[in-house]
Amino acid sequence: MAFVGIRSGLRWRVLKLSPPALLASFYLVLVVLGGVFLHLPFANTGGLTVMDTLFTSMSAVTVTGLTVVDTGGDYTLAGQAGILVLMQLGGLGLVTFAVFVLASLGVQLGLGQRLILREDLNQSSFGDLMQLVKTVFVVALGCEAVGAILLAIVFVPDHGWGPGLWAAVFHAVSAFNNAGFSLWSESLVDYATDPVVNIVVPMLFIIGGLGFVVLNDIRRKRSWRRFTLHSKIMLVMSLVLIFYGWATFAILEWTNPGTLGAYDDAVSRLVVSWFQAVTPRTAGFNTIDTGEIRDSTALMTMTLMLVGAGSTSTAGGIKVTTFAVLILATLAFFRRESELHLFRRSLGVDEVMKVLALTVVSMLIVLSAIFFVSITHDGSFLSLAFEICSAFGTVGLTMGATPELDTFGRLVVMTVMFLGRVGPLTLGFFIATHSAARVRYPPGRIFLG
Amino acid sequence: MAFVGIRSGLRWRVLKLSPPALLASFYLVLVVLGGVFLHLPFANTGGLTVMDTLFTSMSAVTVTGLTVVDTGGDYTLAGQAGILVLMQLGGLGLVTFAVFVLASLGVQLGLGQRLILREDLNQSSFGDLMQLVKTVFVVALGCEAVGAILLAIVFVPDHGWGPGLWAAVFHAVSAFNNAGFSLWSESLVDYATDPVVNIVVPMLFIIGGLGFVVLNDIRRKRSWRRFTLHSKIMLVMSLVLIFYGWATFAILEWTNPGTLGAYDDAVSRLVVSWFQAVTPRTAGFNTIDTGEIRDSTALMTMTLMLVGAGSTSTAGGIKVTTFAVLILATLAFFRRESELHLFRRSLGVDEVMKVLALTVVSMLIVLSAIFFVSITHDGSFLSLAFEICSAFGTVGLTMGATPELDTFGRLVVMTVMFLGRVGPLTLGFFIATHSAARVRYPPGRIFLG
Ligand SMILES: [K+]
Ligand SMILES: [K+]
Numbered sequence: 001m002a003f004v005g006i007r008s009g010l011r012w013r014v015l016k017l018s019p020p021a022l023l024a025s026f027y028l029v030l031v032v033l034g035g036v037f038l039h040l041p042f043a044n045t046g047g048l049t050v051m052d053t054l055f056t057s058m059s060a061v062t063v064t065g066l067t068v069v070d071t072g073g074d075y076t077l078a079g080q081a082g083i084l085v086l087m088q089l090g091g092l093g094l095v096t097f098a099v100f101v102l103a104s105l106g107v108q109l110g111l112g113q114r115l116i117l118r119e120d121l122n123q124s125s126f127g128d129l130m131q132l133v134k135t136v137f138v139v140a141l142g143c144e145a146v147g148a149i150l151l152a153i154v155f156v157p158d159h160g161w162g163p164g165l166w167a168a169v170f171h172a173v174s175a176f177n178n179a180g181f182s183l184w185s186e187s188l189v190d191y192a193t194d195p196v197v198n199i200v201v202p203m204l205f206i207i208g209g210l211g212f213v214v215l216n217d218i219r220r221k222r223s224w225r226r227f228t229l230h231s232k233i234m235l236v237m238s239l240v241l242i243f244y245g246w247a248t249f250a251i252l253e254w255t256n257p258g259t260l261g262a263y264d265d266a267v268s269r270l271v272v273s274w275f276q277a278v279t280p281r282t283a284g285f286n287t288i289d290t291g292e293i294r295d296s297t298a299l300m301t302m303t304l305m306l307v308g309a310g311s312t313s314t315a316g317g318i319k320v321t322t323f324a325v326l327i328l329a330t331l332a333f334f335r336r337e338s339e340l341h342l343f344r345r346s347l348g349v350d351e352v353m354k355v356l357a358l359t360v361v362s363m364l365i366v367l368s369a370i371f372f373v374s375i376t377h378d379g380s381f382l383s384l385a386f387e388i389c390s391a392f393g394t395v396g397l398t399m400g401a402t403p404e405l406d407t408f409g410r411l412v413v414m415t416v417m418f419l420g421r422v423g424p425l426t427l428g429f430f431i432a433t434h435s436a437a438r439v440r441y442p443p444g445r446i447f448l449g
Numbered sequence: 450m451a452f453v454g455i456r457s458g459l460r461w462r463v464l465k466l467s468p469p470a471l472l473a474s475f476y477l478v479l480v481v482l483g484g485v486f487l488h489l490p491f492a493n494t495g496g497l498t499v500m501d502t503l504f505t506s507m508s509a510v511t512v513t514g515l516t517v518v519d520t521g522g523d524y525t526l527a528g529q530a531g532i533l534v535l536m537q538l539g540g541l542g543l544v545t546f547a548v549f550v551l552a553s554l555g556v557q558l559g560l561g562q563r564l565i566l567r568e569d570l571n572q573s574s575f576g577d578l579m580q581l582v583k584t585v586f587v588v589a590l591g592c593e594a595v596g597a598i599l600l601a602i603v604f605v606p607d608h609g610w611g612p613g614l615w616a617a618v619f620h621a622v623s624a625f626n627n628a629g630f631s632l633w634s635e636s637l638v639d640y641a642t643d644p645v646v647n648i649v650v651p652m653l654f655i656i657g658g659l660g661f662v663v664l665n666d667i668r669r670k671r672s673w674r675r676f677t678l679h680s681k682i683m684l685v686m687s688l689v690l691i692f693y694g695w696a697t698f699a700i701l702e703w704t705n706p707g708t709l710g711a712y713d714d715a716v717s718r719l720v721v722s723w724f725q726a727v728t729p730r731t732a733g734f735n736t737i738d739t740g741e742i743r744d745s746t747a748l749m750t751m752t753l754m755l756v757g758a759g760s761t762s763t764a765g766g767i768k769v770t771t772f773a774v775l776i777l778a779t780l781a782f783f784r785r786e787s788e789l790h791l792f793r794r795s796l797g798v799d800e801v802m803k804v805l806a807l808t809v810v811s812m813l814i815v816l817s818a819i820f821f822v823s824i825t826h827d828g829s830f831l832s833l834a835f836e837i838c839s840a841f842g843t844v845g846l847t848m849g850a851t852p853e854l855d856t857f858g859r860l861v862v863m864t865v866m867f868l869g870r871v872g873p874l875t876l877g878f879f880i881a882t883h884s885a886a887r888v889r890y891p892p893g894r895i896f897l898g
Contacts, residue, residue: 295823295830295833296823296824298830299816299820299823299830326809327809329802329805329809333802333805349798352801352802353781353782354782355805356775356778356779356782356801356804357778357782357783360779367748371748371749372745374743374745374748375701375743375745381744381829381830381831382830384744
């Protein structure tokens with residue numbers, strides 16, 4: 001990237017790709033580099049195909065956490081460290097990382113790079129960017145360090161000093177970046193009722209999923225009244241979604257012997273429900289066997305996965321704010337109001353159009369992917385649909401179908417993870433023409449509904 | 450209704466319900482009357498519960514065609530005639546019918562009734578209403594008569610004069626109103642490759658599904674250039690959806706021994722594909738066992754069912770024009786155009802807001818219904834989701850789950866059929882407050898996607 005500004009011919013050609021296309025290209029390059037690294041003999045314990053390691057790399061870079069091999073068993077310590085680096089780069093945004101490195105090296109940032117960063121973090125104002133990058137790193141590394149220390153208290157006694165500490169660091173980084181990768185094939189099932197794990201891990205992924213704009217607000221303004229509209233929506237809606245998921249999961253699964261029914265006391269069942277309610281919004285860890293949940297619970301989880309968490313966070317999906325505007329716009333229409341408003345701020349037509357476009361593209365991606373996977377795969381339709389929603393929300397929860405997929409199915413899931421992370425909007429800019437027709441037409445009338 | 454204008458106190462209270470609520474109430478009354486009639490001893494062959502006959506009545510009035518009993522076996526000729534009347538009233542619009550009767554009796558129509566009619570046909574201009582009502586009846590009865598005569602040519606030799614003629618009339622009325630009721634438990638499977646049935650029945654339900662606004666245009670303007678924007682969109686999109694469904698069904702099912710694979714020659718397979726491609730848009734007849742289709746075909750069929758056919762037609766679903774505006778708005782956004790246009794006409798922000806609200810409400814209804822049915826029913830998730838989409842699109846295709854539903858599940862399906870027919874917009878007006886806040890707020894900024 002530092003070379004982009006040097007030769008204007010090259011620069012012109014690179015910029016011609018448009019910032020979203022550049023960003024997508026960088027993510028792809030990182031995926032391929034990660035796949036190659038994980039395929040090196042010292043990175044895995046043998047027997048992995050190129051498809052296996054590429055899938056792992058894509059899953060790590062997009063912070064999804066869907067796996068086709070056993071992260072703890074099939075990768076060596078070096079391979080696991082590679083996955084950790086890929087999660088961190090993918091989660092914090094490769095570009096944020098690059099800008100930070102370049103800035104710390106004293107390289108002057110041109111407009112080209114700034115545009116890329118802007119697309120990645122969805123930031124509108126250049127002025128706040130460097131402040132945001134600083135917040136990103138302070139918060140991320142701080143949270144991960146504190147999380148790792150707390151998790152070590154639980155993991156070291158069970159696994160010994162070396163493996164316990166490594167597990168603590170790995171799971172802390174995986175949690176904050178909402179990557180969902182675990183060193184254990186059953187994810188965190190062994191710690192389903194452990195109080196530390198049930199507080200530390202969700203805290204890490206909830207904070208990571210709020211988005212750095214919200215964290216920046218909280219860190220600098222420290223007062224609800226002065227928060228931006230975006231932060232207010234994010235915080236309120238996150239609470240609503242968490243309690244909705246918690247109550248619904250508990251009610252639906254209370255007597256299911258495969259999940260909550262396995263625990264005798266109500267407190268354990270509520271603790272386990274808490275974890276399963278917060279993880280679908282993009283984290284992807286599980287403390288029960290997700291394959292055992294009821295169909296209705298799976299559907300509820302799928303909707304949470306599609307909504308995802310916050311913009312400018314490690315989340316995929318359509319994002320909480322998009323979901324909020326969808327609901328608000330609908331309510332406003334039925335109230336015959338001409339503008340949306342909440343928290344004493346109004347939202348314009350442009351926002352609504354953006355939300356509509358984003359939602360339509362997202363639904364097209366998800367439905368097409370389920371369609372293509374169901375053509376070539378004979379498994380349960382629900383579990384296939386579940387994996388695709390999980391991939392699009394970069395969640396990583398699985399009902400068991402992903403490891404069974406053939407090469408075509410894996411390519412579909414990889415594509416969906418990539419699109420879920422790089423963003424439907426970026427994809428839209430990518431594929432669409434940018435020319436605007438200047439002809440104006442008289443209004444037409446059609447009947448709807 | 451003729452009494453509405455007589456006592457102003459009553460009128461005030463009735464109108465206070467708002468036109469959509471009045472319309473919904475009338476539909477509900479018709480459903481209950483139909484259910485009571487079908488429960489009378491001479492209408493059925495015995496053994497039917499109140500729930501069975503109410504379900505049949507709801508299915509007939511909403512022109513859905515989902516059944517929990519055998520229409521040909523469990524209802525007498527009188528019961529079948531009752532179903533035919535319910536389909537005709539429900540399909541042409543109870544209110545259109547009432548207005549026509551009142552007008553023919555010389556009763557002066559007040560604004561109250563006109564408003565109801567307007568909501569039912571989604572017509573914006575009062576001036577065209579009586580013309581439209583006339584077209585409705587000329588086209589409907591004309592098509593049904595011609596269709597019955599043509600179908601009789603096929604059905605009479607197979608079933609004898611009496612039953613053959615009755616079957617021809619019943620299926621012609623059922624087809625034109627897109628009701629999907631058949632006197633035979635296997636629907637039209639026996640006529641899967643019959644050329645007359647494969648032309649007459651689809652012609653009837655395609656014409657019925659275009660909507661009377663389009664038919665009125667075709668009848669009066671007879672020139673593409675002079676058609677309204679609405680008609681142009683409907684005709685083009687209908688063709689696109691038909692060919693999309695035809696090609697996709699043929700490709701996906703070509704070698705499936707449960708469906709197309711049962712036919713040796715390519716022509717038969719194409720004919721059967723044709724019928725299965727046109728029926729999901731709201732008709733509901735089938736010439737194969739829908740329970741045997743592949744998962745991918747089921748998903749494709751579900752999307753066609755959710756889209757439905759035309760406004761001011763016998764269709765349910767979100768409607769073709771709504772779907773078209775969703776796609777156009779998305780394309781316009783990604784092209785960075787500030788207004789939608791096609792066929793040299795523009796569409797305003799109001800239309801887009803209406804489409805967004807309608808789509809969100811529809812998706813909420815469908816997802817909630819699938820959720821509630823999946824809580825209480827242990828069957829295949831896909832087939833449950835299929836029935837709900839079929840009910841919302843008032844289609845009537847079934848993968849077999851509906852007859853297995855318990856009372857709660859049947860109530861959910863009945864509610865979805867009702868909402869699918871009366872219209873998500875009507876529902877929205879129904880439940881929402883109508884007050885508009887007059888306070889204006891400064892614009893806020895949030896991050897999406
Ligand atoms: K994840
Ligand atoms: K139907």
